[in-house]
Amino acid sequence: MEKILEVKNLQTSFFTPEGEVRAVDGVSFDLYRGKTVGLVGESGCGKSVTSLSIMRLIASPPGKIVGGEILYHGKDLLKLPPPEMRKIRGNQISMIFQEPMTSLNPVFTIGNQIVEAIRLHQDLSKSASREKAIEMMKLVGIPAPDKRIDDYPHQLSGGMRQRIMIAMALSCDPEVLIADEPTTALDVTIQAQILDLLKGLQERTGLSILLITHDLGVVAEVADEVVVMYAGKVAERAPTRELFAHPMHPYTKGLLNSIPVLSHDPTGKKKKSRLEPIPGLVPNLLDLPVGCRFQERCRSVEARCKIVEPELLTAAPSHDVRCVLVGGQK
Numbered sequence: 354m355e356k357i358l359e360v361k362n363l364q365t366s367f368f369t370p371e372g373e374v375r376a377v378d379g380v381s382f383d384l385y386r387g388k389t390v391g392l393v394g395e396s397g398c399g400k401s402v403t404s405l406s407i408m409r410l411i412a413s414p415p416g417k418i419v420g421g422e423i424l425y426h427g428k429d430l431l432k433l434p435p436p437e438m439r440k441i442r443g444n445q446i447s448m449i450f451q452e453p454m455t456s457l458n459p460v461f462t463i464g465n466q467i468v469e470a471i472r473l474h475q476d477l478s479k480s481a482s483r484e485k486a487i488e489m490m491k492l493v494g495i496p497a498p499d500k501r502i503d504d505y506p507h508q509l510s511g512g513m514r515q516r517i518m519i520a521m522a523l524s525c526d527p528e529v530l531i532a533d534e535p536t537t538a539l540d541v542t543i544q545a546q547i548l549d550l551l552k553g554l555q556e557r558t559g560l561s562i563l564l565i566t567h568d569l570g571v572v573a574e575v576a577d578e579v580v581v582m583y584a585g586k587v588a589e590r591a592p593t594r595e596l597f598a599h600p601m602h603p604y605t606k607g608l609l610n611s612i613p614v615l616s617h618d619p620t621g622k623k624k625k626s627r628l629e630p631i632p633g634l635v636p637n638l639l640d641l642p643v644g645c646r647f648q649e650r651c652r653s654v655e656a657r658c659k660i661v662e663p664e665l666l667t668a669a670p671s672h673d674v675r676c677v678l679v680g681g682q683k
Contacts (some may be wrong), residue, residue, distance in 0.1 A: 355385060356386075357561045360381055373639075381665075388578070391566065394588075444475075457518070458506075463517050466521065490502060493519050519535070535551070536548065603647065603676065
């Protein structure tokens with residue numbers, strides 16, 4: 354398989370009056386052609402900061418990428434001058450942001466916004482760009498695209514606006530699509546449609562997708578590999594089937610146990626399993642505990658967890674875990 358994107362030991366910090374906040378602290382993963390990597394974790398674990406770091410959209414100040422490499426076809430994006438990075442951003446690497454209503458400009462038609470993205474990166478006339486915009490809207494399932502192209506964002510439903518964001522992101526035929534919570538705030542049926550759309554586009558174009566979400570159900574549906582993040586670090590990394598069948602990190606187990614599951618009682622009647630919430634909160638990144646970052650919420654914590662900061666080690670083929678309770682840690 355062809356490796357498209359390599360994130361190596363990425364470190365992104367925010368410098369505040371209270372001190373340095375290490376939002377992303379040594380994150381590594383690879384993305385292959387036509388494959389999907391799911392980046393999973395609670396709010397505040399560093400998922401979105403990782404995606405914005407790849408796009409080099411971290412606001413500076415207060416943010417800064419302080420270490421690591423982001424290799425796109427072997428070329429380190431962090432070393433590119435801003436004009437070269439602008440040619441890649443939105444063209445070869447595109448991003449769908451969390452909230453389509455805040456990402457779309459309310460005073461311009463959706464057609465104007467898609468056309469602007471196309472003309473920025475491709476040498477097409479205004480009329481040719483409009484034709485391509487209509488073609489992209491049709492591709493993502495917008496009905497009557499030749500008429501809806503002149504609509505404003507407020508005239509579309511949430512699901513339609515999200516489709517417009519996907520059309521805009523794909524309008525320049527990127528190799529990599531970063532989708533940051535693409536189904537948040539959408540109802541379940543629209544979520545399924547958006548996920549089916551992404552899978553279909555990937556099958557047709559060989560698109561590589563980095564999917565950022567807190568929803569493990571979404572990950573199970575579309576991802577080939579899962580990277581579980583906690584407090585800025587990778588807690589566990591494995592192929593999707595392997596991770597769901599054999600979760601090793603207590604945090605991953607907690608996430609899986611918090612998913613509602615329907616089962617049947619002896620009479621055949623459906624019943625919901627009892628949810629097991631993860632106790633406590635994500636630690637303050639300005640005041641991290643000594644040792645494991647998950648220790649205060651872990652049901653399996655031992656004395657050594659409060660002394661040793663675990664490394665991310667291979668515990669099984671293609672399965673990496675950061676936990677002293679898993680084989681290989683000292």
